[in-house]
Amino acid sequence: MLNPHESSPTCGNPIQKAQSNKDLHITLIGTGTIGLSFAAFHLSHILGPSQLTIYDTRPDVTQYVEENISNFFETPPSTASISNIRIAGSLEVAVEDAHVIQESGPENLEWKMKLWEEVEKHAPKDALLWSSTSGIPASQQAQNMKDKSRLLVVHPYNPPHIMPLLELVPSLETSEQVIQRTQDFWSKRGRVPIHIKKETTGFVANRLAFALLREAIHLVNEGVVSVGELDQIVESSMGPRWAVAGPFKSYHAGGGPAGLEGFFTNIGGTVQEYWRDAGTVNIGDGWEDKVFRQANETYGTVDINERDGITRRLLEVLEEEKGKRK
Amino acid sequence: MLNPHESSPTCGNPIQKAQSNKDLHITLIGTGTIGLSFAAFHLSHILGPSQLTIYDTRPDVTQYVEENISNFFETPPSTASISNIRIAGSLEVAVEDAHVIQESGPENLEWKMKLWEEVEKHAPKDALLWSSTSGIPASQQAQNMKDKSRLLVVHPYNPPHIMPLLELVPSLETSEQVIQRTQDFWSKRGRVPIHIKKETTGFVANRLAFALLREAIHLVNEGVVSVGELDQIVESSMGPRWAVAGPFKSYHAGGGPAGLEGFFTNIGGTVQEYWRDAGTVNIGDGWEDKVFRQANETYGTVDINERDGITRRLLEVLEEEKGKRK
Numbered sequence: 001m002l003n004p005h006e007s008s009p010t011c012g013n014p015i016q017k018a019q020s021n022k023d024l025h026i027t028l029i030g031t032g033t034i035g036l037s038f039a040a041f042h043l044s045h046i047l048g049p050s051q052l053t054i055y056d057t058r059p060d061v062t063q064y065v066e067e068n069i070s071n072f073f074e075t076p077p078s079t080a081s082i083s084n085i086r087i088a089g090s091l092e093v094a095v096e097d098a099h100v101i102q103e104s105g106p107e108n109l110e111w112k113m114k115l116w117e118e119v120e121k122h123a124p125k126d127a128l129l130w131s132s133t134s135g136i137p138a139s140q141q142a143q144n145m146k147d148k149s150r151l152l153v154v155h156p157y158n159p160p161h162i163m164p165l166l167e168l169v170p171s172l173e174t175s176e177q178v179i180q181r182t183q184d185f186w187s188k189r190g191r192v193p194i195h196i197k198k199e200t201t202g203f204v205a206n207r208l209a210f211a212l213l214r215e216a217i218h219l220v221n222e223g224v225v226s227v228g229e230l231d232q233i234v235e236s237s238m239g240p241r242w243a244v245a246g247p248f249k250s251y252h253a254g255g256g257p258a259g260l261e262g263f264f265t266n267i268g269g270t271v272q273e274y275w276r277d278a279g280t281v282n283i284g285d286g287w288e289d290k291v292f293r294q295a296n297e298t299y300g301t302v303d304i305n306e307r308d309g310i311t312r313r314l315l316e317v318l319e320e321e322k323g324k325r326k
Numbered sequence: 327m328l329n330p331h332e333s334s335p336t337c338g339n340p341i342q343k344a345q346s347n348k349d350l351h352i353t354l355i356g357t358g359t360i361g362l363s364f365a366a367f368h369l370s371h372i373l374g375p376s377q378l379t380i381y382d383t384r385p386d387v388t389q390y391v392e393e394n395i396s397n398f399f400e401t402p403p404s405t406a407s408i409s410n411i412r413i414a415g416s417l418e419v420a421v422e423d424a425h426v427i428q429e430s431g432p433e434n435l436e437w438k439m440k441l442w443e444e445v446e447k448h449a450p451k452d453a454l455l456w457s458s459t460s461g462i463p464a465s466q467q468a469q470n471m472k473d474k475s476r477l478l479v480v481h482p483y484n485p486p487h488i489m490p491l492l493e494l495v496p497s498l499e500t501s502e503q504v505i506q507r508t509q510d511f512w513s514k515r516g517r518v519p520i521h522i523k524k525e526t527t528g529f530v531a532n533r534l535a536f537a538l539l540r541e542a543i544h545l546v547n548e549g550v551v552s553v554g555e556l557d558q559i560v561e562s563s564m565g566p567r568w569a570v571a572g573p574f575k576s577y578h579a580g581g582g583p584a585g586l587e588g589f590f591t592n593i594g595g596t597v598q599e600y601w602r603d604a605g606t607v608n609i610g611d612g613w614e615d616k617v618f619r620q621a622n623e624t625y626g627t628v629d630i631n632e633r634d635g636i637t638r639r640l641l642e643v644l645e646e647e648k649g650k651r652k
Contacts, residue, residue: 200550204551246556
């Protein structure tokens with residue numbers, strides 16, 4: 001019997017853990033880094049044997065999982081807890097009594113289409129079907145399925161056994177109920193599931209990161225800063241800031257009583273000047289009203305003291321932790 | 327006599343504090359948010375009276391500073407420590423015996439040009455001259471100066487009494503020695519001063535943040551996510567990740583033994599696809615060799631366990647701190 005507190009890789013709320021379904025059966029397909037990381041996460045949240053099933057076509061799958069799963073824990077899990085993992089010998093056996101099936105297989109459309117076609121034949125009718133893909137929309141993966149309403153992308157931020165974000169990206173055919181059940185599953189486990197409303201290329205987190213990465217490459221390529229200096233800049237400014245309050249909340253706070261609109265009144269010229277300089281395409285007209293209104297409705301007046309208090313603590317911990325490891 | 331430990335707004339290394347020059351005289355010009363935040367930082371790092379001078383043309387400057395400086399401390403500073411601040415009645419008196427002079431005045435080129443022309447007449451020949459500007463290059467500000475070698479931009483990430491980053495942006499005429507002395511000043515105080523090699527529009531930190539902000543606005547405007555959801559995404563993914571390891575280091579780690587080049591081999595297609603979709607201008611040819619080589623030289627093989635250990639601790643602290651304040 002697994003003790004979820006013995007070797008927990010996460011820091012979730014124990015109350016939320018206790019609410020986990022004792023009879024829930026989770027099946028993971030694929031044992032790459034993402035698959036094993038999800039396995040580690042679930043191992044520390046399930047309560048009994050055979051609740052976690054792994055399926056992979058590699059012939060040495062049992063040995064491979066046994067040898068590698070420990071890498072995803074701070075304190076290695078006990079043999080007993082690893083033995084709670086069931087390795088399935090066939091896809092049929094893997095999915096036949098599963099409530100949740102998540103694939104983290106190759107980023108290959110044909111492979112995924114074929115997989116879901118097979119899964120659909122053997123899985124219970126109400127099993128949730130999730131793909132970890134970072135780029136292939138559910139609408140494409142579901143092409144050969146009879147019931148396309150159960151499939152959606154559940155894209156983690158690597159590694160999922162540590163990072164809280166899950167991007168839920170349904171197709172137009174995914175049912176509301178399936179989206180809701182998926183959100184509940186992750187929220188109960190202390191994670192941050194966000195429903196992405198459109199199947200945008202790269203979803204949201206990667207789009208944001210790649211926008212910044214493009215500018216980062218440009219600055220290094222132009223000799224403005226080095227790779228190491230650029231990272232130091234981010235680690236000592238945006239990183240800790242955005243860990244505490246995202247970009248909109250931060251700029252909304254920066255604008256004082258007038259919020260995000262005030263920020264753009266004060267510094268919008270510089271922002272526009274940079275956008276021009278970077279040659280970005282026009283963002284379109286009329287975004288201001290929508291975005292400013294949402295910022296006001298979401299945040300009202302930001303408590304700067306709260307933000308600063310959390311930031312101080314965060315920076316102290318970073319200095320301590322990085323110092324310890326030097 | 328100020329006790330720097332009594333009401334420290336920072337968490338700097340005490341050894342570094344003790345190395346601070348006991349006779350150092352710092353003059354701050356301007357008492358807006360940035361000016362007062364710098365004042366709070368210095369107040370907790372100087373050792374005696376009259377080492378910190380403030381100059382502002384507002385008639386109620388003494389009362390204004392007394393009433394507002396406490397807002398920049400977690401524990402309000404003692405009256406004795408506030409009385410260590412000297413309010414100068416004229417610019418001449420403010421700068422005549424200063425070793426460091428930093429202006430945080432209006433973002434107005436004429437004003438800054440005039441200021442440095444005046445400062446130059448009265449300040450000691452080797453005083454360091456810094457501007458907090460977020461957008462007006464030192465080369466422009468120095469136009470009327472006889473000796474342009476001492477002026478550079480020292481751009482903080484707001485608020486400077488908390489955030490470690492200082493972007494040092496010299497003009498082509500700023501001397502190497504002045505840049506070095508400025509770096510030493512901030513390094514000794516536990517801060518992260520980064521020398522920006524070219525006077526780029528928006529410098530580096532804002533360019534990176536505004537690149538991401540543009541994409542964030544686009545996604546909200548298109549209805550892909552809301553303002554609040556976008557912030558939640560960043561707070562639970564890039565924020566904590568980049569607080570621990572900047573974007574290049576993170577992607578270099580993500581590429582496994584092949585580093586950043588391996589990352590682009592694996593996922594470069596998705597990155598390019600997004601860049602195309604976002605309509606960004608071509609980043610130019612040949613950046614790959616330079617950027618991949620720098621990443622290898624700077625990081626070699628990233629210790630993922632170290633990164634993950636720090637990240638776990640950071641996420642725990644964030645959950646604790648945000649929970650406390652709910």
